[in-house]
Amino acid sequence: MFSDLSESPAIWQDKYRLPTNVKPSHYNITCWTDLESLQFGGFVAVDLDILEETSAIVLNSSADLKLGTASVYCSALNTDQLQSAQIVTDQELGRATLNFVAALPAGSKAQIKITYIAMLRGSMNGYYKSAWQRNGKTEHYAMTHFQPTDARAAIPCWDEPQLKATWTITMISRAETVNISNMPAESEVAYDPTSASESDGSLGTLLSTLPRKDVQWKITKFAKTPPMSSYLVAFANGPFAHLETKVVMPLSGRTIPLRVYTTPDIIHQAEFCLDVTAKVLPLYEKIFDIEYPLPKLDTLAAHDFDMGAMENWGLITGRTSAFLTDSKKVDITSRKSIAGTQSHEVAHMWFGNITTMAWWDNLYLNEGFATLMGEAIILSKVFPEWEVNSTFVADDVQNALMLDAKRSSHPIEVECPDANFINQIFDELSYSKAASVLRMLSEYIGEDRFLKGVSLYLKKHLYGNTVTRDLWDGISAASGEDIVRLVDDWITKIGFPLITVTETSGGIRVRQDRYLDNGTPNADENETIWNVPLAVLTVNENGHVHIDKTAVLAEREKTIALDTGRTFKLNAGTIGFYRVLYTPERLEKIATEAAKNDLIFSPRDRIGLLKDVSELSHAGLTPVSSLLTLVNIWQGETNYLVWAGVLVSFAGILRAFEEHPRLITSFRAFIRTLFVPLVQRLGYEFPDGESVDIVELRKTAITGAVTARDENVIRELQSRFTDYMETGDMARIPSDIRTTIFAVAARYGGREEFEVLLKIIENPVTPADRRAAIANIGYTEDLTLVKDLFSYILTEARDQDVVSFCRGLQANPLARPLLVEFFKDNYDAFSKRFATNSMLKYLVTACFKGLSTQRAHDDATEFFKDKDTTRYSMALSQALETVRARIAYIERSFNDLSDWLTKWEQSPKR
Incomplete structure (x- = not known):
């Protein structure tokens, strides 16, 4: 649990933070990777500033690394001899202590060298393996994901964000593979075992121990990085292909090459991502008034990835679904997602990478700003037709408000003693609430002054580490306002x-x-x-x-x-x-x-008003009938984001009252009157050149009609999936209603549809096809198929997809109780499977957040009573609090909802 949080910061910092007697200044890493044996190894040489006299050096090293020899050299000792160091490891804290005989004097410089070897992880963090299919055969490539504390799983290092250093990385790999890292390659040569030209004895020793002598190897040396935090270091080795373009930067006039890498079979889907990168990178340089400091920017789309994407400096990484889409088919949903993700990650190249939070309690300085900048301010300039500012209100603001309305919420800035707690705060509060508060500040003082203050902040702390006050100082200087007085409570206090x-x-x-x-x-x-x-x-x-x-x-x-x-x-x-x-x-x-027009109240006003009424009705501060009355008044609404908000609010009502069939039947009849006329007007086809607003409105209308169980719309979507099953051609499945069609196929189909969706998951045309199939296959109402899906999740599903499968299942009332038992029965397996990444907390939320009875709540509470919830305690508390709120909502709202629907049914205007 979190007993340590009751301790003073000084106590937990002593326990969880590294000693401050030395500071790294430069890492020289040489790493070999063998994709056949799935092993890697190497050595690291670290230049150190000795701040206090010491005969012991403590650094981070994961239990996965098998450390070999260690030595230290210090010129101040007046000897040319290396001191051998005794290595003592602490697996619980992820540390290694190097003990040596002669103390290193304060003020001196030293270098340590450590050799190590390990297996590539299968856990999507550290240095890990990712699988893909080539000609029906499973192959692997290797890549890193270090945020927040997994650089230590690939390199013995000082794995704390404020301990910045420069890095020189050399990779040794099979000759036919591709090596990429934060910086461009300075040289790449074949390894000739007969050559005596290697001047570095450590490298020569390492090369002599490569796992296979009968294959060709190559050595790729990358340029030295600027000072950077360990969690931003990245490298990858595999059979990658790439697309490339170039962009001329507005301040420096330099030409920067941009590449997107992935496996050769899907590289053609990287064009849109590359185009977005080329559009946003120069904009950031201009707005921040700081040159992009690196000579290139790459992106790697991976088949297995823990989070959505990661801002490694100069080498962005993420899921294939985060970056890839078929450029020949206009898929607005996928394009919006890709553009938002990539713009967010590019924002980090400045905000987070050049200037980095001092510790993880200020995570929001990275993520909140990148969310606001990347998904609203910059994207609105690149894609003005997308209404991204209204989307921000509908998604980020509302998601954050919903989480922050709970007693189990946490302040934006929150103490983070250990790695388990750090992983838990990667949530809507660090991202969306922080972004919403920054947006509120920007609107209050003016966006120009806000961005000027951000630029001042970045310039003052180039290549440094910062805390909250540093940002407020910059914005105060630009605006003349007392920013601390205005914003401090929004950052440091829980709730709103x-x-x-x-x-x-x-x-x-x-x-x-x-x-x-x-x-x-x-x-x-x-x-x-x-x-x-x-x-x-x-x-x-x-x-x-x-x-x-x-x-x-x-x-x-x-x-x-x-x-x-x-x-x-x-x-x-x-x-x-x-x-x-x-x-x-x-x-x-x-x-x-x-309801009249946009002249007085903008779509953002209407979205905010709708969500306020919806959530206040859940809290018992206004009757749920107020929401239905409001929506009934707005039947002439034409903005798709408002209608999408209506659907989200109505989904909450359907979820809460699903055990009351008569009420649900009446409610669905009301929903049909709202959405079916829109479908009749807009149809099912998506012609080229149509505005984004009409595309999105049609998609929302069709989804709404399916939510209302309209037989004609369901029949039409079923026929389209049947055509696909018969022909293998998705021509009648438009990309923007693919998700709804897959949901209909799963719910109203049988084993044949189930097997077809599984085939899409296994061999998709695009990542979006696969994601849609995963999210909706769980809607099946055949409980035998639900159990088959459970078996698939345990034995076949990729780790990154387990949560998505379960989210789909928990949306299915018939599958939800079985899902809870499935989680309980396999808790130990899931705990082991997700022992080092962030998946377990999301899995707990997916399986338990949808419950709506006191008995189910109490059973869940009893189940977790004797479990070690250290890695997901916040997610569990939030899920159970959501269940309690839903139970109270049902009890107090049933009569009001029933009365309103009865009056509506009897109304002559119906």
């Missing part, structure tokens, strides 16, 4: 406020209290007073809109003068990270006005 609006004779009274989605906060939970930018929208007598961005609620409550006889709304554009509660009468007035 609910703004309650009460109308008075001369205006409105606004009050802030911490928002919780299941219960009223007690006094201890409601101490924080946030500085809340209210962004008050008003409409004057001429119909002109005014937004007061200077209005800030910095106290518990205050009165604002305005004419309540005219239209008004708080949180204009949903720029703020909070929810707003109006009276039912005011809500209906705002909803009616919002």
